[in-house]
Amino acid sequence: MSLPLHESRPLEQAEPPRRLGLAHPLVPALPAWATLLPALAMLVFVLLPPANHDAAVILDVAQRWLLGEALYRDVVDVNPPLIFVLNLLPAAIAKWTPIPVIPAFKICLLGLCWLSIRLMRRLRTGMAEGPAEAATLDAVLPLLLFAGGYDFGQREQMMTLTALPYLILAARRLDGPPVAGRLAWGTAVLAAIGFALKPHFLAVPLAIEALLLARAWMQGVPARRAALRDPVPWIMAAVWAVYLASIPVFFSDYVTIVLGVFGDAYLAYAAPSMRVLLSEPRFGTALLLMVIAVWLAAGPGSGALARCFTLAAVGAAGSAIVQQKGWSYHILPIELFALGAIAITGARLLDRMIWLRPEMSQRVGLAAAMAVLVHMSAVGAAPWPQLGFGSQPEDRMGAFLQRELGAPGARVLVLATSIWPIHPGLQYAGARSTLRTVDLWPLRVAYTRGCPEGAFGRNVPRYRDDRWMEPSERFVWRSVGTDLLVDPPDAILVALRPDIPSCGNSRFDLLAYFRRNPDFAAGFSHYAPVARYIGFELYRRIP
Numbered sequence: 001m002s003l004p005l006h007e008s009r010p011l012e013q014a015e016p017p018r019r020l021g022l023a024h025p026l027v028p029a030l031p032a033w034a035t036l037l038p039a040l041a042m043l044v045f046v047l048l049p050p051a052n053h054d055a056a057v058i059l060d061v062a063q064r065w066l067l068g069e070a071l072y073r074d075v076v077d078v079n080p081p082l083i084f085v086l087n088l089l090p091a092a093i094a095k096w097t098p099i100p101v102i103p104a105f106k107i108c109l110l111g112l113c114w115l116s117i118r119l120m121r122r123l124r125t126g127m128a129e130g131p132a133e134a135a136t137l138d139a140v141l142p143l144l145l146f147a148g149g150y151d152f153g154q155r156e157q158m159m160t161l162t163a164l165p166y167l168i169l170a171a172r173r174l175d176g177p178p179v180a181g182r183l184a185w186g187t188a189v190l191a192a193i194g195f196a197l198k199p200h201f202l203a204v205p206l207a208i209e210a211l212l213l214a215r216a217w218m219q220g221v222p223a224r225r226a227a228l229r230d231p232v233p234w235i236m237a238a239v240w241a242v243y244l245a246s247i248p249v250f251f252s253d254y255v256t257i258v259l260g261v262f263g264d265a266y267l268a269y270a271a272p273s274m275r276v277l278l279s280e281p282r283f284g285t286a287l288l289l290m291v292i293a294v295w296l297a298a299g300p301g302s303g304a305l306a307r308c309f310t311l312a313a314v315g316a317a318g319s320a321i322v323q324q325k326g327w328s329y330h331i332l333p334i335e336l337f338a339l340g341a342i343a344i345t346g347a348r349l350l351d352r353m354i355w356l357r358p359e360m361s362q363r364v365g366l367a368a369a370m371a372v373l374v375h376m377s378a379v380g381a382a383p384w385p386q387l388g389f390g391s392q393p394e395d396r397m398g399a400f401l402q403r404e405l406g407a408p409g410a411r412v413l414v415l416a417t418s419i420w421p422i423h424p425g426l427q428y429a430g431a432r433s434t435l436r437t438v439d440l441w442p443l444r445v446a447y448t449r450g451c452p453e454g455a456f457g458r459n460v461p462r463y464r465d466d467r468w469m470e471p472s473e474r475f476v477w478r479s480v481g482t483d484l485l486v487d488p489p490d491a492i493l494v495a496l497r498p499d500i501p502s503c504g505n506s507r508f509d510l511l512a513y514f515r516r517n518p519d520f521a522a523g524f525s526h527y528a529p530v531a532r533y534i535g536f537e538l539y540r541r542i543p
Contacts, residue, residue, distance in 0.1 A: 030362035035139035038369040042146035045382040049428070050389050051102045054329070055153035056424035057438050059101050062087035064432065066095060072253035076436050076475075078266045081251045082243060083155055083197055102427050109153055112161060113145045119165035119187055126177050127168075130351030131358045133303075133344065135365030140343045143369050144336050149382030154329035155197045156316075160336050162194025163204060167312055170208045171305040173230065174215065181231075188232045192239035200322050202240075204315035204333075209233050211311055257475075265445045265472035280326045282379050289338035290317055296345040303348050309341035328380075339375060343368040393534045394421035398428030400533045404540075405431055405491060413484060415510045416495035416536070417444050434489045436479045440510070442472040444500055451503035462506050463513050481519035492527055492539040 057077070062084050065071045071084060090108045094101035120141055129137065141164060148157040165187045172179050179187075195201045216227035248255050278284060290313045296302055297310040316333035323330050350356050350364055376382065389395050405412070408430025414422050417440045426433060446469070451462075469477060484492075500508040514520040527539040 030366060032135075032138065032362060035135060035362055035365040035369060036142060037366070038139065038373040039142040039146060042143060042149065042373065042376075042382060045149060045386045046146050046152040047106060048386040048389070049102075049424075050150070050385060050395065051105070051424040051427065052151055052153050052329075053420040053423045055105070056102070056427045057419050058083055058087050059091065059105055059427060060423065060433055061438065062091040063094070063101060066091045070253065072251060072257050074436060075438070076257060076262070077438055078258055078262055079155075080196075080198070081247065081254060082193070100427075100430070102424060105153060109158075112158070115190070116145060116161045116164055117142060119183075119190070120168055122183055123165055123168040123172065123179065123187065127172065130348065131361035132350040132356065132364040133347040135361040136343050136347035136368045137365075139365035139369035140340060140372060143372055144340055147336060147339075147372060147376045147381065148329070148332050149376060149380075150385045151329040151332050151381065154332070156329045156332050159194040159197055159201050159204075160333045162190050163312060163333075163337075166191035166205070167208070167308045168305065169232065170212065170308045171303075173212055173232065174304040174308070184232055185235055188235040189239060192236035195236070196240055196243050198319070200319035203318040203322075204312050205233075205236060207311040207315040207318075208308055211307070261471045261475050262442065265442050265470065268445050268448070269441060277321070277324055277326045280331075282328065282331050283320070283326050285379070286320075286331045286334040286338065287317060289342070290314060290334055293338040293341035293345075297341060299345075301348055301352065302345045306341045306344040306348070309337050309344060313337035313341060332381075335375070335379070339372045343372065397421040397425030397533070400531075401425055401429035401431055401493075401538075404531050404538055405429060410491060411489040413480070413489045413492045414439070415480070415492065415514070416440060417498040417500060418495075421534075422493065434483060434487070436483065437476055440476060440498070442470075442476050443498070443508075443513075446470060446473040447500050447503075447508060462503055463516065477514075477517060480514055481517035481521075481523070484523035485519040488523055488526065488541060490541055492524070494537050494539070496532075496535050496537055 058079070061071070061075050061077050064075045065084060066088055069075050071081065077084075087105070090101055090104040093099055093104035093107070097104070099107070124137065144164060145161045146152065148154065148160070151157050169179060169184060169187045169191075191205065195205050212230075213227055216223040278287070290310075293306075293310045293313055297307045313334050316337055320326075320330040320334060347364055347368060356364075377384070401412075410429075410431045411434050412426065412431050413434045414426075415435070416422055419439045422433075422439075446464070464473065466474060466477060494510055498508055498510055502508065511524075515524065524539075526542050528542050529537055530540045531538045
C-alpha cells in the first residue's frame with residue numbers, strides 16, 4: 001500500500017485564506033524591538049527630575065521614621081502604614097549607602113517594574129493571542145508601567161503595576177489555560193500588597209472577582225465549587241486580613257491619632273461637590289475612556305483580558321470618586337486600565353480582519369503604544385514636566401534650600417499649607433522636615449471659608465482661640481509650638497501667602513497665627529530672616 005507524500009489535513013486545519021496586502025513589498029517588516037520604543041522613552045523620562053511631590057513626602061516620613069521618630073505620633077500622615085513600610089527600603093539605602101533617597105526610590109520602583117514584567121511574561125505563556133494582539137501586549141504592557149510620568153512612584157501608579165499581572169491571571173482564570181500554583185500564588189500576593197496601599201483600591205479586585213464568581217454561578221454547581229476552591233481570592237483576602245489585624249497591634253497611634261484626631265478633618269478635605277469633581281477636564285476625559293472601554297468590552301470577541309482591564313478601570317473610577325479630590329494620580333489608573341482595554345480590544349478586532357498581513361502586527365503594536373503615549377503626554381504626565389524642569393522658579397526650590405541651608409542634613413520647620421514646591425525640594429537639598437503633619441492642611445480645613453464662625457463682626461478675633469479649635473487644628477497649634485521650643489530646628493520656612501481664603505480684608509498670616517502660642521513665640525525669638533524666594537521666607541537659628 002502506497003503512502004501519500006504529504007499528510008492530509010482536516011478541513012478545519014486547512015491554510016487560512018491568503019490575506020490581502022497592506023504592507024508594501026519594498027517596506028521591510030518592523031522589528032519587534034521597535035514596539036518597545038514608547039516604553040523606553042517613558043522609562044527615560046520617569047528617571048529624570050522632578051520627583052513627584054507626594055511621593056517625596058512619603059519618603060520624608062519614612063526617613064524620619066527610620067531615624068527614630070514615632071510614626072503617627074512624631075510624624076503624622078493619614079496614609080495607612082503599608083506605604084511607609086515599603087518606603088523604608090529606599091530610606092535605608094539612602095542612609096547606609098552614598099545613593100540619595102530619590103534615586104534609591106526609583107531604583108526600587110524599577111525592581112518592582114521588572115518583577116511585574118517577568119510575571120506578565122510567564123502568565124502570557126500558553127495564552128491564545130493573535131499576531132496583532134500579541135504585538136500590542138508586547139508594546140503596551142511595559143508602557144503602562146511607566147506611562148504615569150510625573151506620578152511615577154505614586155500609590156496609584158504602584159497599585160497599577162502590581163495589578164497588571166493579576167489582570168492577566170484573572171483572564172486565564174476566566175478562559176484558561178490554568179496557571180501553575182506557585183505562579184498564581186505569587187501574583188496574588190503581589191496584587192494584594194498593591195491593592196492594600198489604600199482601602200479604596202479594593203474596588204478593583206472586587207469588580208474582577210465579582211465577574212469570575214458571576215460567571216461560575218451561571219455555569220452550574222461544579223463551576224461554583226471550583227470557583228470557591230480557587231486559592232487566588234483567598235490568598236489576597238488572607239494578606240489583607242493579616243495587614244488589617246496588624247495595624248492596631250503595631251501601629252496603634254494610627255487608630256488613636258490619625259483616625260481619632262484627623263479622621264473627620266480629612267474627610268472634609270475634598271472637592272466642594274461631585275459636580276465640581278466630575279467637571280475636571282482630565283477626570284471627565286478618563287471617564288470617557290472608561291465608557292469607550294466598557295462599550296468595546298461588551299461587544300463580541302473582546303476577550304477575557306480586555307474585559308478584566310475594563311472592570312479594573314471601572315473599579316479605579318469608583319476609587320477616585322470616593323476619594324473626592326480629583327488629583328492627577330487618582331485619575332491615572334482609570335486612564336491606564338481603560339487605554340489598555342481599548343488597545344487589546346482593537347488588536348483583537350484587527351486580528352479578525354482578512355486584509356491584515358501577520359507581518360503588519362508589529363506596526364499595530366507600535367501604533368497602539370504611540371496612542372497611549374500621545375494621550376499621556378497630552379494630559380501632562382510626560383515628557384513636558386521633565387523637559388521643562390528648571391525653567392520655573394518653583395523648580396529651583398531645591399537649589400535655593402541647598403544654597404541657604406548649606407550641608408545636607410539640615411532640619412527645617414516648614415509652615416506651609418501645601419507640600420509643593422517644598423517637596424521634592426527638601427529631598428534634593430538633603431534636608432528634613434520637622435513638622436509633624438507634613439504640611440498645614442488641617443488649617444486649610446479649619447479655615448476653608450476664610451473666617452472662623454462669627455468672625456465677620458468687628459470685635460471677633462481673626463483666629464480661633466485654643467478652646468474653640470477642632471481636634472486636628474489644636475494638634476497642629478500645640479505641636480508646632482512645643483516642638484519649636486523643645487527641639488528647635490536649624491531653619492524655619494514660612495509661606496507668606498498660604499492657600500487659605502482671606503477673611504474680609506484680612507489674609508491668613510501663619511506667623512501671626514502661631515505667635516499667639518507662647519511656646520512658639522519664645523522659640524521663634526531665636527530666629528532671624530535670611531532670604532525670600534517665590535513667596536516663602538527662610539529664617540535661620542541665631543547662634
